[in-house]
Amino acid sequence: MDKKFTFHDLKEQEKEARKQLIIDAAIRLFSRKSISNVSIRDIAKEAGISPALIYRYFTDRDDLFVASFLRKSEEMLKQFQEELQIAGTLNPEKIGQKFVNFLIENDLFFRMMTHFMLDTSIKEDSMKTFNNSIKQVLDLFDEAFEAIGYQEQIRLHSHAFFAALNGVLITYRHYPGRSEADVQKHIQRLASIISKKFSSLR
Numbered sequence: 001m002d003k004k005f006t007f008h009d010l011k012e013q014e015k016e017a018r019k020q021l022i023i024d025a026a027i028r029l030f031s032r033k034s035i036s037n038v039s040i041r042d043i044a045k046e047a048g049i050s051p052a053l054i055y056r057y058f059t060d061r062d063d064l065f066v067a068s069f070l071r072k073s074e075e076m077l078k079q080f081q082e083e084l085q086i087a088g089t090l091n092p093e094k095i096g097q098k099f100v101n102f103l104i105e106n107d108l109f110f111r112m113m114t115h116f117m118l119d120t121s122i123k124e125d126s127m128k129t130f131n132n133s134i135k136q137v138l139d140l141f142d143e144a145f146e147a148i149g150y151q152e153q154i155r156l157h158s159h160a161f162f163a164a165l166n167g168v169l170i171t172y173r174h175y176p177g178r179s180e181a182d183v184q185k186h187i188q189r190l191a192s193i194i195s196k197k198f199s200s201l202r
Contacts, residue, residue: 026068031111034119062126072109073133090144096195
């Protein structure tokens with residue numbers, strides 16, 4: 001028998017839809033400006049709602065930033081996990097390609113990450129939640145290095161790999177004078193070179 005759909009269910013769906021609308025607006029703004037230059041009032045204007053409504057869902061701007069980041073990072077982690085289920089294991093080249101492709105396809109998230117790297121002015125408890133999200137990504141990088149035989153300084157190599165891939169994206173994502181297809185192909189080739197170099201260091 002089908003589950004009975006209630007008025008409460010409808011209200012919950014509406015509540016979740018409003019929350020996602022707020023997060024969508026926040027991602028757009030955080031992709032254009034650093035955290036310190038975005039206010040709750042700015043996000044409310046972008047979303048077409050009142051600032052008071054945002055506070056029903058989020059404690060403050062930092063809480064909203066982390067919620068926005070988590071939504072996209074969880075999407076990325078889900079893709080990694082799906083690849084892991086298919087392949088049975090992840091190596092640096094697979095995870096490197098998956099990482100750069102996700103950020104190419106999610107340009108607002110990439111821009112949001114870039115702004116955050118230059119302006120980390122969020123409160124301590126929000127930073128802890130953010131760091132835990134990054135840790136989950138790095139854990140998968142660790143797993144990829146372990147799969148090819150790394151035994152020492154695995155997390156340090158994961159940090160270096162993560163930074164190298166982000167550096168390629170920052171340098172070439174919006175390279176002038178090249179088509180989107182050419183840019184994407186170039187980034188993928190560079191990610192492959194970096195992945196192979198890291199794979200040969202063990």
